[in-house]
Amino acid sequence: DAGVIQSPRHEVTEMGQEVTLRCKPISGHNSLFWYRQTMMRGLELLIYFNNNVPIDDSGMPEDRFSAKMPNASFSTLKIQPSEPRDSAVYFCASSLPGGGTEAFFGQGTRLTVV
Amino acid sequence: AQTVTQSQPEMSVQEAETVTLSCTYDTSENNYYLFWYKQPPSRQMILVIRQEAYKQQNATENRFSVNFQKAAKSFSLKISDSQLGDTAMYFCAFMKRDKIIFGKGTRLHILP
Numbered sequence: 001d002a003g004v005i006q007s008p009r010h011e012v013t014e015m016g017q018e019v020t021l022r023c024k025p026i027s028g029h030n031s032l033f034w035y036r037q038t039m040m041r042g043l044e045l046l047i048y049f050n051n052n053v054p055i056d057d058s059g060m061p062e063d064r065f066s067a068k069m070p071n072a073s074f075s076t077l078k079i080q081p082s083e084p085r086d087s088a089v090y091f092c093a094s095s096l097p098g099g100g101t102e103a104f105f106g107q108g109t110r111l112t113v114v
Numbered sequence: 115a116q117t118v119t120q121s122q123p124e125m126s127v128q129e130a131e132t133v134t135l136s137c138t139y140d141t142s143e144n145n146y147y148l149f150w151y152k153q154p155p156s157r158q159m160i161l162v163i164r165q166e167a168y169k170q171q172n173a174t175e176n177r178f179s180v181n182f183q184k185a186a187k188s189f190s191l192k193i194s195d196s197q198l199g200d201t202a203m204y205f206c207a208f209m210k211r212d213k214i215i216f217g218k219g220t221r222l223h224i225l226p
Binding site: 031033035041042043044045048050055056089091093095100102103105107108 | 147149157158159161164166205209212213214215216217218219
């Protein structure tokens with residue numbers, strides 16, 4: 001398996017634009033996580049899905065952020081409109097069912113909003 | 115809600131020395147899992163070690179070992195015979211019911 005695949009690796013956008021980050025989890029993994037990494041706040045859990053259903057989105061900063069998982073092999077994180085304070089590295093991760101297994105991470109998307 | 119605290123934002127040690135990274139967490143749960151992840155400059159998140167809360171024995175993976183104190187809610191990572199390649203950010207993580215939360219990380223520098 002190629003691991004968790006995220007795209008794009010880097011994204012530079014202007015304030016106010018819509019940004020969509022994409023993730024393909026490892027086949028057979030039924031949990032999917034979106035994290036945001038900044039120097040100040042470390043790795044924050046934004047939202048996670050179980051069997052394509054959002055379980056906990058309490059970490060989503062505000063209504064400008066939304067995430068979807070239309071099927072087991074694809075998820076998106078959208079920011080609309082984007083703001084400079086959204087600049088961060090966004091990670092997607094997936095894990096096997098049953099609990100207790102580690103999360104496998106993608107390479108992350110470095111987002112810069114200017 | 116669970117929280118994970120890493121009280122050492124940054125540490126430096128000489129190559130070949132032993133270093134301990136601290137982690138505490140807060141939970142009312144009895145069964146859960148704890149992890150240490152390493153993030154080198156490449157940005158890739160790499161699992162270092164895992165501990166099941168129901169196991170009293172501390173987990174060990176080669177030069178990496180943990181000191182798991184359940185009552186104190188403490189989960190420290192010990193790196194023995196540190197190597198230059200150990201230079202990275204280290205994150206402590208707590209997992210319960212498929213939800214995984216992380217501490218803010220400790221940046222570790224191994225000095226030649």
